[in-house]
Amino acid sequence: MDFNSLTPELLVAFEAIVGPQHVLTAQRAEAAATADTYADYGRDHTEDLHFAPDVVLRPANAEEISQIVRLCHQHHIPVTPRGAGTGLSGGALPIHHGVVLSTERLNQIIQIDERNLQATVEPGVVNEAFQQAVQAVGLFYPPDPASKGSCFLGGNLAHSSGGPKAVKYGTTRDYVLNLQVVLPTGDIIWTAANTLKNSTGYNLTQLMVGSEGTLGIITKVVFRLLPYPKHNILMLVPFRQVTQAAEAVSAVFRAGIIPSGMEFMEREAIAWSSEYLKISLTLPEDIAAHLLIELDGQDLDELYKEAEQVYGVLEHYDVDEILLADNATQKDELWRIRRNIGNSVRYNSVYKEEDTVVPRAELPTLLSGVKEIGARYGFKSVCYGHAGDGNLHVNIIRGDLDDEMWNVGLRQPITEIFELCVKLGGTISGEHGIGLVQKGYIGIALPDTNLELMRGIKRVFDPHGILNPGKIF
Amino acid sequence: MDFNSLTPELLVAFEAIVGPQHVLTAQRAEAAATADTYADYGRDHTEDLHFAPDVVLRPANAEEISQIVRLCHQHHIPVTPRGAGTGLSGGALPIHHGVVLSTERLNQIIQIDERNLQATVEPGVVNEAFQQAVQAVGLFYPPDPASKGSCFLGGNLAHSSGGPKAVKYGTTRDYVLNLQVVLPTGDIIWTAANTLKNSTGYNLTQLMVGSEGTLGIITKVVFRLLPYPKHNILMLVPFRQVTQAAEAVSAVFRAGIIPSGMEFMEREAIAWSSEYLKISLTLPEDIAAHLLIELDGQDLDELYKEAEQVYGVLEHYDVDEILLADNATQKDELWRIRRNIGNSVRYNSVYKEEDTVVPRAELPTLLSGVKEIGARYGFKSVCYGHAGDGNLHVNIIRGDLDDEMWNVGLRQPITEIFELCVKLGGTISGEHGIGLVQKGYIGIALPDTNLELMRGIKRVFDPHGILNPGKIF
Incomplete structure (x- = not known):
């Protein structure tokens, strides 16, 4: 995809949409001595990566997002949607620069519907804040990623995040009934209805969940809830x-x-x-x-x-x-x-985290395979994860690996680990997504025919390819 | 879409693929005095509709289906996949004639994996037979439509069928991990992996489930299972x-x-x-x-x-x-x-069944709305259904309605019932699908933008539009 650069005219237009105080640039940040905060919009929790956005926009609602996206669609400007930046696959990194669209101001719990055991929320609500709000009325929202204290529900939807409770209760995906989405063309849709069952056309809801911000920007979510287990x-x-x-x-x-x-x-x-x-x-x-x-x-x-x-x-x-x-x-x-x-692994050492997943009973084989591969290539790994789901987080520790081995040489053993997952009936990401850093490995999990279908779907939603470009495939 | 007619050459080619005994035509059926059986391939359980296929094919496996579909793709011949024919929305009716592709011979339970609480099955397995097979080893497959004694799992997948247990356990959709699918071009893919979690690319699995045979033909399914509740x-x-x-x-x-x-x-x-x-x-x-x-x-x-x-x-x-x-x-x-x-309603009277669904607590409002609309238009309805899911089956009884009212006049009150569903946060089908008979109403539930996305997805999967044409939208 060829993208255009931001123009002063577009900056003015963005200011008119979201208000000048919600249009951040490197220059303005420097002037206001907030360069560090600004730089954070180019990072997430994935290793040590940074890409500078041309501009960070903080819209307040779907209508503002729609206007922004419509302009970017028209002018071929990349838009990278961003939640709390706690992602582990580089999904929120603006690798083609352009606009970083932060959902931080869409942070309202709009309604907790106790009659129907449902809630309507905005994507910038922190996972744990939502859990606590529904628990206060005896209800239960199970998905609880390790970062629940800071991650946004919107980011959870982007990767269908899990967490420990997924083994009994499923992942984010299993609690979504309906999504309000701004499409890459600027149109605003609801994907479905607020019902527990729905056999009315293709499942756009589940297509959005896990699409890592490449098909649309989620602006409202209707979740189903459960009675809180006492x-x-x-x-x-x-x-x-x-x-x-x-x-x-x-x-x-x-x-x-x-x-x-x-x-x-x-x-x-x-x-x-x-x-x-x-x-x-x-x-x-x-x-x-x-x-x-x-x-x-x-x-x-x-x-x-x-x-x-x-x-x-x-x-x-x-x-x-x-x-x-x-x-x-x-x-x-x-x-x-x-x-x-x-956090402790991060504190102890530079590391790479792989989000392997296999059918539950294949876990012992995966684990010994990972150790065998590590021994062969001379790296240590710390493994942990959601064993009930067969989801093993493999943390490869840098230790005294040299730059060459760390940056290039590890690709081979990582490939072997992923190939082992697939051989065991598994795949290369259980809940972190593909984003940027696993993109090179997706061919291990999915053949070209699958990827071509996905690219075709991407073109249907996003003919100019502006939304979160360079991710997944 | 413009379709071509079957040719004698294609019939010969089909015979070479599936064997002559699995190529059925009206002429052959008449000669063999099996005209009634043959005619059944043009019907399902939806009202009193019949469309004659040009040919019925009964392939044995994915490879044969792939060869058939590849030929049909090349020659622009419509293909209507068919399970047990118990559908209630006309989804399996060959309205453009051409090939009816029956999955009745793909009827094997390939593996019940007790270690992983999973099973791999073919789409022509009867729902209840599968339930009983897994129960025999202490496992549980919950989805149980009323027709479970005769319906195929493939048909259940086409509409994401529910049944009474959906209220606690979810619908067919919630038990699918991975699907082997023959695409409308003849390619064979697996949609995902045999894992409980998966964040690896777009969710093609959930896109296939509920797509009513318009995006591909499911040839194998990996289901997750639960321990059987004692x-x-x-x-x-x-x-x-x-x-x-x-x-x-x-x-x-x-x-x-x-x-x-x-x-x-x-x-x-x-x-x-x-x-x-x-x-x-x-x-x-x-x-x-x-x-x-x-x-x-x-x-x-x-x-x-x-x-x-x-x-x-x-x-x-x-x-x-x-x-x-x-x-x-x-x-x-x-x-x-x-x-x-x-069955008893069918026995008592000609009827139309609507598969309304709303958030659970809106059920009383829906029910009184249905009765009020019925009173206003002069029809009686028998209502029942999965109340825990807000899924109400409204059976409109013909009684002494005249032909004009039955065939045309009812469209207005049905529209009003569906509009009420949508107003209450619901939609027009909970588990029966849109198929043929609800197609005219889909605009009530989904705006054009959504339908255009669905049509775009359809074109990505099926560029010649041969697979189950004329359904859903």
């Missing part, structure tokens, strides 16, 4: 053998139990994170990995019965003493450790 | 006021209970069906409607606790004695009554 139980289970931990995951499900969390953590993952958080945790030397298992429901007696069944399954494995967290502080602490693994 | 409880609740029955639906959910079934039946619905089945059922004169409420789970004590909570909710309404079905025979009988309402 009780939960949390167990931390230490294993002496890593592969046994991975095997036990599948065994729990086969026993008829669907935990609301089933997280796997290698020794280093839990050790680094608890150290990072300065939480003291006994970690006997022979412990190789942990499972963090949560059960939830409306009835505590029933949960204890289920917990006994889980204990029954775990008896067949070489586990140390199980920690049963039975108060809120202890539970919070364990979840904080789990959620901060990413 | 216990259930069924309650039949008689209400003296119809709108109270509809209101109670929402109240049960607000109390934090998610039933595995929550069916609404007007007095006539249950009366006609029990009479049709010759099941004697006490039906006091003042009873206007029933709710059939099912609870399921792994623990019977827990279910009885939930049942008490449901009773607590129902106390606030004017209900007669609740029948608690506590043995398999009684439960089966109640479910048979529910499932045979459609």
Whole structure:
């Protein structure tokens, strides 16, 4: 795609649409001594990448976004939609410069409909703020990525984010009923209806979810909600053998139990994170990995019965003493450790994170494959993730790898890891998306015929290719 | 679209692909005295419609389908894929004649993967046969349309069929991980991976589900499964006021209970069906409607606790004695009554069925709206359906309406019913699809911009428009 550069006339037009205070440029930021804040619009949480936007726009609503996009469509200016910038695949990076369109001001919970167990929200609402708002009226929005304290719901929709509860409750995708979307031409549509079922035409809703801001800009969402589960139980289970931990995951499900969390953590993952958080945790030397298992429901007696069944399954494995967290502080602490693994790895070392996913029972094979590939290419990895979903986050640690190996040489072992995923019935991203950094690997997961269909769909929505160009494929 | 006619050369080519015994024509059927069977390939369960195919092909696998479709693509011959023909919107009717492609021979359950709680099946497997096969190994495939004893899984995918259990477990859509599809050009793809999560490119899987055979022919499906719920409880609740029955639906959910079934039946619905089945059922004169409420789970004590909570909710309404079905025979009988309402209505009268859906709490408003519109236009309707999903099947009874009113005059009141659905946040089909008979109404639910996107997607997949032409839009 050939794009045009911003013109002074367009800047004036943008000012007329969103107001001058919501049109940010490098020059203005420098004058106002906010250059750092401005630069952040060119970054996300993906490694150490930065691309400078020509202009950052902060519209207030769908109508303003529509006017902006219409202009950009007409003038062939790239538009990169941006949520909170917590993405891990570079999806929000303005690699072709142009406009960064921030959704930060679309941050209202418009309605919580208790009669219908639904809520209508804007994309700039922080995930956890939304969870808390619905919980206050006894309702439950399950998707809870590790970054829930800062990530936006719009970003969650862009990648169909998961989180620990996805194993029982599904990912973001499973809670969306209807989306208001500004198309790349500037038209505003609703994709569906506010109903639990819908067999009325093609599923534009699910096409938008996971399309990483390349097909449209989501400006309102109708989510379905659940009754809030009144009780939960949390167990931390230490294993002496890593592969046994991975095997036990599948065994729990086969026993008829669907935990609301089933997280796997290698020794280093839990050790680094608890150290990072300065939480003291006994970690006997022979412990190789942990499972963090949560059960939830409306009835505590029933949960204890289920917990006994889980204990029954775990008896067949070489586990140390199980920690049963039975108060809120202890539970919070364990979840904080789990959620901060990413941060602690980042604190300890430069790293690359791969978001591998396979059918649940193939996890032991994937894990030993990753270690074998690492040994062969001389890198260490810290692995953890949503084991109940077969979703393993592989953090490749830079350690003393040289620049050549880090920047170029790793492509081969990463390719081998992804090929292993696909061979096991899996794919290369479970919840982080393809964005920029996994784009080079998408051919491992999807043949040309699939990619051609996707490119065709992209052209239908975005004939000038202005929206988040250079991502996914 | 301009289509070409079948030629003798193409018939020969089809014979070479599938074998002569799987190439059926009217002429051959007449010669073999199987004209009735042949004519059935031009019908489904939608009203009294018939369109004659030029030829019926019964391929055995994806490769044969690919060869057939490639030829049809090349020669611009319409192809109408067909499952069991139980559809209620005319989706499988060959309105442009050409090829009817029956999936009846793709009827294998290829694998039930107990380790991963997944199964790989062909589209011509009967829904109930699949349910029973997975139940035999303790697993659960929830979607259960009323026609489950005869409908194919492929047809269920075409419309994202639901059924009573959708209220707790979702529709067909929610169980699909991966699809093997023959595209309208003859290419064979898998849409995704066999994983519970996937953020790798656009969601082609969910685009195929519900596309009513217009984007590709599904030849294999990977479904996720659940542990089979060990216990259930069924309650039949008689209400003296119809709108109270509809209101109670929402109240049960607000109390934090998610039933595995929550069916609404007007007095006539249950009366006609029990009479049709010759099941004697006490039906006091003042009873206007029933709710059939099912609870399921792994623990019977827990279910009885939930049942008490449901009773607590129902106390606030004017209900007669609740029948608690506590043995398999009684439960089966109640479910048979529910499932045979459609058949009994068909037995009693010519009718049209509308598959309205609204947010659950709007059901009372929809129901009184339907009755008011019926009163105004002089028709009677029998209403029933999946109240927990807000999905109301409105059966308009012919009674003594004249031909003019039946064939033309009803369009206006049906339009008004659909407009009411949309006004209430709903849409015109919850699970039956648009197919042929609702095509004229789709503009009520979806504006032109949405339809243009859908047409654009259709062109990407099917540049010659050969696959199930004339459906949806």
